[in-house]
Amino acid sequence: MLRDNPKSAFPAHLRGESLTFHEADIYSTLKINETLFEEEPLLREVLDLLTWSGSAPMSLSLLCASLGQDKPSGLYGALSLGVALRILQQPDGERYAIHRLVREVRREDVPLETRRDWVECCGLRLGDWFEAHRQDFRDLPVFEAGLDHLEAWRHNAERLGFTLLEVRMIWLQAYPAYHWGRYGDAKRGIERALALYDQSAQKDAALQAxxxxxxxxxxxxxxxxxVALKLVEQALVIRRELYGEDHSDTAMSLANLAMQYSKLSKHDKALELGQQALVIQRKLFGDEHPDTARSLAYVASYLSKLGEHDKALELGQQALVLSHSCNVG
Structure with a gap:
């Protein structure tokens, strides 16, 4: 009943006798008094975001990112008021959830279709947060804790016809499977996203790459x-057209292409491409950067496979030193 028609789940005629003469129309009772938002305007934004997100508690970091708040302190007033009024629940100091019944009532009162611009803006910000945390295995617990919200916003995007946003959410959901070594699951997720992308009238070359x-x-x-080699080549073509040579994504594609050539025992080609990637990363980031250190290590491995062991040892030692200074695992 809550899913299909919240008002029917809280019928006004079910009135009981109350010592406080409290209104028995639960649906009306659970609606938020607008005067609260005059005191803390951001409380409305917090409630709206949590209303249309997953049911799991949301981290303060994800809350701030989705609402465009640079610092958590900007939300402390709204969050404290929501918790004090029991509208919000706080299972620990860093996560917040909306009361389930309040959530259902607000979904009825604030239809998603009337706030298309807001949905798109929040969805993009939420996607940015997940994209920033997708690659580092150390961020996996934080990433997985937010998957319920990522799926909820995928559904919101599908509901309103924001196909590219939906594609992005599907793509990002493949990362935990990849990190855990479930490559078949990750592959199916990415293929699903790519198939939907190909059907979309709108295009986003960066997302496609x-x-x-x-x-x-x-x-x-x-x-x-x-097959992997051909896919990397396609991604590299797109990134070169988008960004030119001096861009981190172009360097990443060059490094990935080098690895594919090495796996196919074409170590000369791998060395050439790996060195190109290293030059770009040194130019962009300098030596003390994780990407530079990794590329240096890969170039050392290609040299070793070509029999140039002295050079490989020298570069490998440099990569090791840089890895420690950059805290690279």
Whole structure:
């Protein structure tokens, strides 16, 4: 009843006798008094975001990012008031959830279709947060704790016809499976996202390159390096057209392409491409950066496979020193 018609789940005629003469129309009771929002305007934004997110508690970091708040302190007043009034629940100091019944009532009162711009803006910000946390395995617990919200906003995007936003949410949901070594699951998720992207009238070349690049990675992990090579080449073409040579994504594609050539025993080509990636990363980031350190290590491995062991040892030692200074695992 809550899903289909919240008002029927809280019928006004079910009135009982109350010592406080409290209104027995539960639906009306659970509605938020507008005067609260005059005291803390951001409380409305917090409630709206949690209303249309998943049911799991949301981290303060994700809350801030989705609402465009640079510092958590900007939300402390609204969150404290919501918790004090029991509208919000706080299972620990860093996560917040909306009361389930209040959530259902607000979904009825604030239809998603009337706030398309807000949905798109919040969805993009939420996606940015997940994208920033997708690659580092150390961020996996935080990423997985928010998956309920990522799926909820995928559903919101689908409901309103924001296809590219939906594609992005599907793509991002493939990362936990990849990190846990479930490459088949990750591959199916990315392929689903890519199929939906191909059907979309709108295009986003940067997103397409991400999809192709990541599909290549999981395909390679599953042992099909020839197919992976073609996918990486497609991603590199797109990124070169978008960004030119001096861009981190172009360097990433060059490094990935080098690895595919090495897996196919074409170590000369791998060395050439790996060195190109290293030059770009040094130019962009300098030596003391994780990407530079990784590329240096890969170039050392290609040299070793070509029999240039002295050079490989020298670069490998440099990469090791940089890895420690950058705290690279």
């Amino acid at each position: 991400h999809l192709l690049n990541d599909l290549a990675t999981v395909t390679s992990r599953m042992g099909n390096n020839k």
